[in-house]
Amino acid sequence: MNLLKRIQGVFFEPRPTFEGLAAKPVWIDTLIVILLALIAFNLVVAPYMQRDQLALMKDNAALKERLGEDSFAKLIERTENPSQTSRIMQTFVITPLYTIVAILLQSLFLLILGRLLSTQGTYVQALSALIHASLIDKLLGNAVRLVLALVRGSLMQTSTSLALAFPNLEITSTLYIVLTQIDIFQLWMFGVLAFGLAAILKIGIKKALALSYGLWFLKALVNIGMGLVGTAFLR
Numbered sequence: 001m002n003l004l005k006r007i008q009g010v011f012f013e014p015r016p017t018f019e020g021l022a023a024k025p026v027w028i029d030t031l032i033v034i035l036l037a038l039i040a041f042n043l044v045v046a047p048y049m050q051r052d053q054l055a056l057m058k059d060n061a062a063l064k065e066r067l068g069e070d071s072f073a074k075l076i077e078r079t080e081n082p083s084q085t086s087r088i089m090q091t092f093v094i095t096p097l098y099t100i101v102a103i104l105l106q107s108l109f110l111l112i113l114g115r116l117l118s119t120q121g122t123y124v125q126a127l128s129a130l131i132h133a134s135l136i137d138k139l140l141g142n143a144v145r146l147v148l149a150l151v152r153g154s155l156m157q158t159s160t161s162l163a164l165a166f167p168n169l170e171i172t173s174t175l176y177i178v179l180t181q182i183d184i185f186q187l188w189m190f191g192v193l194a195f196g197l198a199a200i201l202k203i204g205i206k207k208a209l210a211l212s213y214g215l216w217f218l219k220a221l222v223n224i225g226m227g228l229v230g231t232a233f234l235r
């Protein structure tokens with residue numbers, strides 16, 4: 001099955017597509033597509049992200065008081081005028097590497113959790129299934145988020161999660177961070193992933209769904225923790 005058929009299959013025929021991947025796991029070409037899409041997304045939204053960060057910092061009296069006048073001024077200067085090197089590193093190196101590491105670790109957790117239900121399956125099969133399921137979030141999900149960001153002219157509170165229903169929530173609030181994890185494309189992605197897990201582990205779809213959404217829940221907890229740590233700096 002070629003790349004285009006696999007991409008189409010993930011969205012429209014997930015069961016036979018993931019059964020094919022379980023029989024013959026491939027992933028490198030799909031990972032390249034995901035990374036290229038992610039780089040393109042970040043290149044387009046970078047100016048909006050920079051503007052949003054500046055707005056949050058400049059209006060933050062507590063941050064200014066905590067850092068002091070000089071340190072605060074230097075922080076604003078670095079945010080307003082980032083070096084070309086830092087921009088390139090962030091877009092083309094750090095973000096792709098972070099994505100790769102996250103996928104590798106999640107695939108490992110999938111296999112470890114899967115061992116509680118079955119002795120079948122390999123790491124490469126889990127990796128292949130997760131990467132292909134990620135197309136839903138990284139391609140379609142980011143495409144929708146990009147349109148929202150361009151329409152609004154901002155990334156701030158631009159979301160495809162439950163947070164979208166609460167536009168007045170502060171983005172640094174705990175509730176907002178929690179709600180961003182309940183994302184329609186993430187839920188779709190992990191639902192589709194269950195077809196792959198069922199084929200790989202030779203288990204029923206109900207058990208596969210429980211396993212898949214178990215990983216989603218663990219991932220959400222990690223993201224919430226990281227979000228709370230990150231926004232603590234701005235509070």
